[in-house]
Amino acid sequence: MADPLTPAAIRADVARMLHRAPDESLDEDLFECGLDSVRLLTLLERWREAGADVGFVELAQRPTLENWLPLLTSRLSATPHA
Known part of the structure; x- marks a missing residue:
């Protein structure tokens, strides 16, 4: 089962995908930061x-x-997917 989806978890997931620290600013367009469709999927x-x-x-x-x-x-x- 996946971890709970919280704002901190979402930020950490995105940061990890972009090879950044979770506390690093990620306020801009994420595609301009290196996110692509495969990573988004x-x-x-x-x-x-x-x-x-x-x-x-x-x-x-x-x-x-x-x-x-x-x-x-x-x-x-209410119930995360298994």
């Missing part, structure tokens, strides 16, 4: 396993943590 798979009901296009259209954090945390199902 990897993150999305992890977040869906943790219970987030969100799609690729929703994240790709607004690729910033400022947009992702409220979207992901508001779309958590």
Whole structure:
């Protein structure tokens, strides 16, 4: 089972994917920081396993943590996917 999906976990996941420290600023467009569609799909798979009901296009259209954090945390199902 995946770890709980919290803002800190989302930030850490993105930072790890971009080879950055979790406390490093990630306020800009994540595609400009090196995120690509394959990495986004990897993150999305992890977040869906943790219970987030969100799609690729929703994240790709607004690729910033400022947009992702409220979207992901508001779309958590009661039971994470196994």
